Amino acid sequence: MRARLAALAACVAAMLALPALAADRLTLDDAFARVEQAHPDLRLAGGQRTVLTAELDRASFKPPLVVGASAENVLGTGEASGLSGAELTLTLTSVLERGGKLDARRALVQSRIDSLALQRESKRLDLLAEVARRYLAVVSAQRQREIADLDIGQRKRTVAGARQRLQAGASPESVVLTAEAALARAELERARAVQREAGAKQHLAALWGERDPSFEVVAGSPLDLPKVVSFDELTTWLARTPEIAQFAGEQRIREARLQLARTQATPDIDWQVGVRRLQATDDFGFVASASMPLGARSRAEPEIRVAEAELALLEIERESRNLSLYSTLADAHGRYLSAQLEVRRLGSEVIPKLGRAESAAERAYRAGAISYLEWAQLQSERTSARKQQLEAALEAQRALIEIQRLTGQPFVAGPAERIPGESP
Template identity: 55%
Template sequence: MLLRLAALAALAAAPCFVHAQTAPVPVRTDSPALTLDDAFARVADAHPALRLFDGQRDVLDAEREAALLRPALEAGVEIENLGLDAGTRSVETTLSLAGVFERGGKLDARRALAQRRIDALAPQREAARIDLLAETARRHLDIVVATRRQAIARTDVAQRTRFVDAARQRFSAGASSEAVVLTAQAAQAQAELEVARAGMEIDSARRSLAMLWGDPEAAFEIVEGDPLALPHIADFARLRTLLAQSPELLQFNDRERIAEARLQLARSDATPDIGWSAGIRHQRENGDTSLVGGFTVPIGSRARAQPAIRAAAAELALVSIEREAGDRTLQATLAEAHGRYRVAQAEVALLQRDVLPRLARAASASERAWRAGAVSYLEWSQLQDARSDALRQQLDAAQAAQIALIELQRLTGQSLVVAPATSTPDSGDAP
């Protein structure tokens, strides 16, 4: 699965998710359009956190080459009897070559450990890549949400502008005081302030996203999706089964294999190596030449290896405990994200189905009644505020749900790609 996720082109919709439907919106012609997939590709190509693994691979490759080397041969020269009197001196010169016969599978154990460390890089890199994709999706979502906030604020400005026009007409006709006009103008100015604030949030979120690929001044417009279109997700029991393939848990498999390789290497040290030497000895006095040889075996190798063996065995046992602790932590995080998503999804649906349509009708009715003099400006304004607040509440809930969905996908190692589709109509949202 990790290899499948490694290529962005191979990212596919996760079987447990029906991805949120999205609708492209017009973008400015002076800036290129950027989809979420485009952002993924830029981050995957440019983020230095992923390039670190290439450097680590070079280091581990060099260490593997060193681990495959056998003990070096040693050439030696030995001269004896240099301190005797000249009359009795019999200088002997020995040229020797010495080495070590490794026993106990030390070479294979070193090779296995070096290879396990190299193999562990792939899951680590994939886990880091998925974390980056999740962060990219969150920052992309910030732009989408800020854009929606600006749209709600602009709708509010349009409504407040109608308030001001109507208040002026009533003031000119003597049906209301100047205070009503001033209050309506103040409310209009506040709504315009929200538009400007949302615009700054969009710029900040766009710069934050572009920083992930190292270009904070990049000019682009996102292809906006519909944050209110929340997919149905599998129940918690189904997601727990997918958690077994979480990149964070899969890394424990590699850590376990590394610990096993360390244990095997420690056990190989209990078998003593045999040192050998061979050479030629020359006696200067009589000109004789002879062959010499010998071997050495260290004593107590098994006892000296026991501390390292116990340490490696304890490390292996510790990996199992850490895996269990990590699994429980991930399950708790999964349960929290799953619950947050379901609660936020229900809140979005309830506001869409029951609250916003009624507030929209009430605001329209109060506007007509105020123009007819049946209600006060305060009642009309309060209804408009309530509708705008409900729209913002719905957007906040949708943002919380989308963040929880991103976290669910990150935990399970599933795709973060949002498939484009036609958005469902939203009668309560801002046009």
């Protein structure tokens, strides 16, 4: 299990991160390491194990031996006045547990201890996925800022061209003002991206408790999407995911609870032995007694039925969880393939053609062959296509992270595909 999760971290890191270049440069692997060291949810398992270990020690105790003493016929009247007729008795009492109660108690606590490892691995897998999602949000803001920089460059050329036409008397001042307004909107979009990046960094750093992050995220291109194995193979891995493996541990816990409930149907025996001194004859006698409660089976029956019902429900819960995970995996796999196709087609066909069209429109505008609106519209379409490709790539990466979270497997079937065409 640990090896699979390590492979998960390495796989996602390979898709999004490059080696750190300096102490303040953060890769996805660095983020994973910080969370594993600092996140309280992962440290919680150690504390829970300490608690359960103490409970195991407590459950291992047998009923205690109780030493007692009693005095009869003392401080009365007549022959029983003072201590002259006293009868002193020293006793040793305890409970004889029957039905395997000691072993059942220990088995229940031990099964809870054994399940801690799976619970921690499942929580660790969820945290790795959350780290990857927040890291991806930072990468998204960076790429949005780069797209805004490209758009600003386009708009600056438009403003320059409009001013040139205005000076030549071939264009009104309103065209220059419109171009300057479009440039201001592009600069606003860049400022928003910078703000989103700062917020995303703060959100990421919160996972390991850093309040004032100063790192710079080092990331590759989210447009580089790897090939994945077939859906049928993914479903076979789904059966071994920690979320399903936890049901095996829960089954052992509920079986132990059932066994403990069944032991209550066998009544325990309270026993007592002792020695009594008879004051009148200065003799000693041995005393013994035993008692056993009646109706133990009928009193234990409701608890046994509860434990049996909970154990029977577990299989239904497992089927329900399997169905839910399968549906989520199918949705994530479909979203990934759809987004991957969109990224590829936009990069190979749409964006390059819009780039050539925008360059041609710029030459035509400067020559007076087309209007400003035609050139500006092509610039907007080119920027929109870049944003659409980035959003599709981010959707694919999010789906990829979800598939990894569900399967806990390095499912990549091949290296990342380099999308042709323009990239920020």
